[in-house]
Amino acid sequence: MYSEKVLEHFRNPRNVGVIEDADGVGTVGNPVCGDLMTMYIKVEDDRIVDIKFQTFGCGAAIATSSMATELAKGKTLEEALQITKQTVAEALGGLPPQKMHCSNLAADALKRAIADYLKKNGRVEDLKRLGLDNLPDEDEHDDHGELCPM
Numbered sequence: 001m002y003s004e005k006v007l008e009h010f011r012n013p014r015n016v017g018v019i020e021d022a023d024g025v026g027t028v029g030n031p032v033c034g035d036l037m038t039m040y041i042k043v044e045d046d047r048i049v050d051i052k053f054q055t056f057g058c059g060a061a062i063a064t065s066s067m068a069t070e071l072a073k074g075k076t077l078e079e080a081l082q083i084t085k086q087t088v089a090e091a092l093g094g095l096p097p098q099k100m101h102c103s104n105l106a107a108d109a110l111k112r113a114i115a116d117y118l119k120k121n122g123r124v125e126d127l128k129r130l131g132l133d134n135l136p137d138e139d140e141h142d143d144h145g146e147l148c149p150m
C-alpha cells in the first residue's frame, strides 16, 4: 500500500519539533479526518533557513510533512509556495488515493506559516500578490499545546 519512501519518512521523520523563536507559524486542521498540523519557519532574506513540524495525524501525514519540510528548506518563500500535495506525494513515490488528503496538511500549514511571516512583517502587498491575504480562519486550532510531538 505504501512506497518504501513513505515508510522510511514515517519511521524516521525529518524536522520534527518546534522552533521557539519562529518567524512564521501555520496551523491547519484536516476537514476530512480532524487531524492537526503546525509548521514553524525561520526566514532570512526571504529564504526558509529552518523549518519544523508537529502533527497529530496519521502515518501518511507524518511522512508527507517530513518530505514537505525537506522540500521547503533552503527555498525562497515563492518557491516554497509551489509545494502542493501532488509535489509532496510524487516526491514520496506516490500515496494511496484514500490518503491523498493527508498531504494537504503539510502544504497548507506551510502556506499559512509563510502568510504569518509576511503578516508579522506588514507585507500586505506581498500577501495579496501571492494570494495569501484571504486564507480561511483557523483560530479554532490555535492551541499548539494540544499537538502531539510527532
Ligand code: FES
Binding pocket: 030, 033, 034, 035, 057, 058, 059, 060, 061, 101, 102, 105
Ligand atoms: Fe488524517 Fe491522514 S488520516 S491526516
